[in-house]
Amino acid sequence: xxxxxxxxxxxxxxxxxxxxxxxxxxxxxxxxxxxxxxxxxxxxxxxxxxxxxxxxxxxxxxxxxxxxxxxxxxxxxxxxxxxxxxxxxxxxxxxxxxxxxxxxxxxxxxxxxxxxxxxxxxxxxxxxxxxxxxxxxxxxxxxxxxxxxxxxxxxxxxxxxxxxxxxxxxxxxxxxxxxxxxxxxxxxxxxxxxxxxxxxxxxxxxxxxxxxxxxxxxxxxxxxxxxxxxxxxxxxxxxxxxxxxxxxxxxxxxxxxxxxxxxxxxxxxxxxxxxxxxxxxxxxxxxxxxxxxxxxxxxxxxxxxxxxxxxxxxxxxxxxxxxxxxxxxxxxxxxxxxxxxxxxxxxxxxxxxxxxxxxxxxxxxxxxxxxxxxxxxxxxxxxxxxxxxxxxxxxxxxxxxxxxxxxxxxxxxxxxxxxxxxxxxxxxxxxxxxxxxxxxxxxxxxxxxxxxxxxxxxxxxxxxx
Amino acid sequence: xxxxxxxxxxxxxxxxxxxxxxxxxxxxxxxxxxxxxxxxxxxxxxxxxxxxxxxxxxxxxxxxxxxxxxxxxxxxxxxxxxxxxxxxxxxxxxxxxxxxxxxxxxxxxxxxxxxxxxxxxxxxxxxxxxx
Numbered sequence: 345x346x347x348x349x350x351x352x353x354x355x356x357x358x359x360x361x362x363x364x365x366x367x368x369x370x371x372x373x374x375x376x377x378x379x380x381x382x383x384x385x386x387x388x389x390x391x392x393x394x395x396x397x398x399x400x401x402x403x404x405x406x407x408x409x410x411x412x413x414x415x416x417x418x419x420x421x422x423x424x425x426x427x428x429x430x431x432x433x434x435x436x437x438x439x440x441x442x443x444x445x446x447x448x449x450x451x452x453x454x455x456x457x458x459x460x461x462x463x464x465x466x467x468x469x470x471x472x473x474x475x476x477x478x479x480x481x482x483x484x485x486x487x488x489x490x491x492x493x494x495x496x497x498x499x500x501x502x503x504x505x506x507x508x509x510x511x512x513x514x515x516x517x518x519x520x521x522x523x524x525x526x527x528x529x530x531x532x533x534x535x536x537x538x539x540x541x542x543x544x545x546x547x548x549x550x551x552x553x554x555x556x557x558x559x560x561x562x563x564x565x566x567x568x569x570x571x572x573x574x575x576x577x578x579x580x581x582x583x584x585x586x587x588x589x590x591x592x593x594x595x596x597x598x599x600x601x602x603x604x605x606x607x608x609x610x611x612x613x614x615x616x617x618x619x620x621x622x623x624x625x626x627x628x629x630x631x632x633x634x635x636x637x638x639x640x641x642x643x644x645x646x647x648x649x650x651x652x653x654x655x656x657x658x659x660x661x662x663x664x665x666x667x668x669x670x671x672x673x674x675x676x677x678x679x680x681x682x683x684x685x686x687x688x689x690x691x692x693x694x695x696x697x698x699x700x701x702x703x704x705x706x707x708x709x710x711x712x713x714x715x716x717x718x719x720x721x722x723x724x725x726x727x728x729x730x731x732x733x734x735x736x737x738x739x740x741x742x743x744x745x746x747x748x749x750x751x752x753x754x755x756x757x758x759x760x761x762x763x764x765x766x767x768x769x770x771x772x773x774x775x776x777x778x779x780x781x782x783x784x785x786x787x788x789x790x791x792x793x794x795x796x797x798x799x800x801x802x803x804x805x806x807x808x809x
Numbered sequence: 810x811x812x813x814x815x816x817x818x819x820x821x822x823x824x825x826x827x828x829x830x831x832x833x834x835x836x837x838x839x840x841x842x843x844x845x846x847x848x849x850x851x852x853x854x855x856x857x858x859x860x861x862x863x864x865x866x867x868x869x870x871x872x873x874x875x876x877x878x879x880x881x882x883x884x885x886x887x888x889x890x891x892x893x894x895x896x897x898x899x900x901x902x903x904x905x906x907x908x909x910x911x912x913x914x915x916x917x918x919x920x921x922x923x924x925x926x927x928x929x930x931x932x933x934x935x936x937x938x939x940x
Contacts, residue, residue, distance in 0.1 A: 543916075571858075578856040582916035585855075585888035590919070590926040597855070597918075618845070625846035633846075704843035731881070731896055732932050739844050746841060771883060773891075773928040778844075 383407065398447065401437035404430045405454060405470065412463050431469045438473035443480030445488060451477065452492045459495065464503050471496040472508065490519045494534035501537030509541040517542075517550060520557050526565045527558070527572070539579060548587045555580040574600055614694050621701055630709050637702030644695045651691055655684035689727060696725025696733075700740045712747055719744045734771060738764045742782055749789060758789040852884035852920040852931040854912075863911035863935065866903040870939065874901040878908045878935045884917045886926040899937060908935035 386403040408430035441447060451474035458467035475496055478489040493512045500508035516538045525531065535558055542551035559576045566572055577596055584593035607615075617640050624633040662677040664670075703718030722740050726733035745760035765782045772779050854860060866874075876899025883892040893913055895905050912933055920929030 575856070575858055578859055578916070581918070582855050582859075582888055585917075585919055585926065588887055588926065590921065591924070593918075600856075622843075622846040625843050626848075701843070701845045704841070704845055708841045708843050734930070743841070743844065750841075771928075771930045773885075775886070776927050776929075777922055777925075 381406075381410070383410075397437045398441060401434040401441075402450075402454075404434040404437075405466070408434065408466055409458060409461075409463065412466060427463075428465060431466050435469050435473050438477065441477055443482060444477055445481045445483070448474045448478035448481060448488060448492065450474075452488070452495070455492075455499070456495060459499055464499050468496070468499045468503060468505065468508065471499060475512075484515070485519070490515070493519075494531060497535075497537040497541075498530060498533040501533070501540060506541060506544070509537060510545075513538045513541050513550075517554055520554060523561070527561050532558070532572070536579070539583075543579075543583055543586065546586070548583050551583045552580065552587075555583060614697070618697065618701065621698075621705070625705060625708070630705055633705045634702065634709070637698055637705060640698045641695065641702065644691065644698065647691055648688075648695065651684065651688050655681070655688055658684045692725045693727065693733070696722045697736065699725065700736060700743075703740070704743055707743060707747055712751065716744065716747055719747070730767075734767060738767050739778070741767075742778070742785070745782075745785060749785070754789055754793050758786065758793065761785045761789060848921075848923050850918075850921045852882075852929045853918050854933075855888070855916040855918045857915075860915040861911055863907050865937065865939070866907050869901055869903045869907075869937070873939060874899075874904055875938050875940075876900050876904055878905045878937070880909055880912055880933045880935070881930055882912065882917070882933065883928065883930045884919055885928050886919050888917045888919045888926075890917065891928065896932060899935075901937075904935075904937045908937070911935075 386400075386407050388403070408427040411430065412427040438447075438451065451470050455467045455470035455474055458464070458470060471492055475489060475492045478484070478486070478492055483489055493515055497509060497512045497516055500506075500512065516534060520535055520538070523531070535554060539551045539554040539558070542548070542554065555576060559573065559580065562569065562572050562576055577600055581593040581597045584590075584596065617636065621633045621636050624630070624636065658677065658680040662674070662681050665673040665677045699718045699722035703715045703722060706712075706718065707715035719740050723729075723737060726737045728734075729737040741760050742764045745757045745764065748754075748757035748760065761782050765779070765786055768776070768779050768782065774780075774783075877897075878895060878899040879897035881894045881896040882890055885891045890913065893909060895909060898905050899908075912935075917931075919926040920931075921927060
């Protein structure tokens with residue numbers, strides 16, 4: 345009885361010790377004397393082995409801790425045992441020890457100390473041994489075993505040790521259901537580790553169960569902790585996304601969304617313009633969308649003149665500095681050139697966006713010549729068609745393919761659609777609506793051309809002027 | 810003769826019907842629906858609060874390595890990472906690897922088109938600067 349009370353007291357006392365999330369980025373702590381002390385203790389333990397060699401095991405663990413903390417000038421001999429070798433030897437002794445709550449508590453405390461010292465591999469070994477001994481004492485679901493299991497889960501998660509989490513997670517998930525204690529940091533870490541483990545292993549129902557329970561606990565016990573509830577909502581949303589419950593996830597995080605508009609003003613204005621054009625198209629106001637698109641292109645054309653002039657000026661200043669050997673001015677001149685080039689790149693991409701969008705609107709209105717002209721200009725504006733602009737470029741190409749089909753130019757249409765298919769499939773997958781659509785276009789074009797097996801040219805032929 | 814006339818009338822009627830159908834098909838084909846106007850969202854990190862903060866690699870800090878790394882992630886319709894790739898290196902393997910390792914542990918919100926989740930690549934830039 346006394347032992348159980350002792351364990352409970354220790355459990356309470358140590359709960360507050362780990363107030364911060366587990367951090368395993370080992371930082372060496374200088375304590376050269378610890379090595380000397382540990383060596384002496386190990387020699388003593390070897391000479392006088394105690395019951396089950398437990399004294400030796402603890403001396404080995406002390407030595408492991410001292411070794412991992414040692415940052416003395418004299419290097420540890422390479423052939424000497426490493427900290428992990430030493431703790432493994434200690435673990436082997438503890439594995440043979442009978443169930444004993446007091447020993448389990450001692451090892452638990454040792455493990456927590458090593459966690460605080462950020463020696464996670466040692467802590468993990470000690471906590472594993474502590475848990476096994478606590479289990480053998482016949483109280484696998486008791487508070488001591490659960491406290492140890494929680495710390496073990498926290499350490500395992502910090503180390504990315506999924507096998508250990510696999511063993512601890514079912515016990516902790518069951519414990520979470522009945523856990524009425526406040527959600528202190530160490531408890532939260534452990535239960536989040538369990539939920540994270542189930543998410544990674546795609547056991548989404550269990551991950552969801554853990555997170556919903558944690559949310560209930562957080563609402564009851566930590567109602568003021570908005571950051572915690574926010575975090576749990578996001579975690580739960582990612583589990584719902586993983587189950588393809590997209591709408592549920594969206595409704596969960598919608599109230600948490602921070603107001604947009606955090607970007608630079610010109611970027612936000614461009615986004616707003618695209619949104620307005622799209623809204624008009626969805627509302628059937630193609631004429632309104634056309635007006636917006638034309639106004640935007642006119643505005644961007646004048647911007648382009650300004651940016652081109654700024655770049656020319658910056659280049660001239662750089663060349664003048666080089667010619668006059670004004671080396672001190674050169675870094676600033678180069679920076680101005682780089683900034684002007686960057687501004688030009690951004691602007692050219694924005695112009696391409698609007699050209700593509702306006703092209704689509706005119707396409708929908710049947711103004712095919714102008715639409716085609718805009719499509720071609722847009723394609724010329726995207727600087728990285730295989731990377732960041734991949735989707736935009738292939739949207740325009742697919743639209744061009746449809747336009748050519750409408751005109752009866754099936755060869756050119758097929759070549760474009762096959763190009764789009766080859767570009768999008770690896771990134772978007774077979775189920776993406778754009779891939780489904782392009783595959784159907786390709787099939788329909790082949791059927792129309794009565795040449796289902798004829799390989800298409802790798803690139804579309806250039807448009808005749 | 811009467812039967813021949815009747816037959817000819819039926820053929821003409823059939824021709825007229827098929828022409829009308831072809832015109833209707835052509836009209837349907839020319840009705841293009843602009844894709845940019847779809848309700849669409851890009852894939853993104855669910856919350857940066859859930860991403861482990863990338864630590865400056867010690868060796869990189871020691872060697873004063875700085876740079877920008879661009880990462881490409883393919884986010885599945887279920888928000889899980891399907892593929893990760895360093896699209897543009899910082900020039901330093903340790904910085905690239907640290908950025909990649911950190912972002913791989915984030916949770917993602919899938920892209921969507923008209924309210925349905927879809928697979929989509931996303932690009933993220935990490936700027937490593939000691940300043």
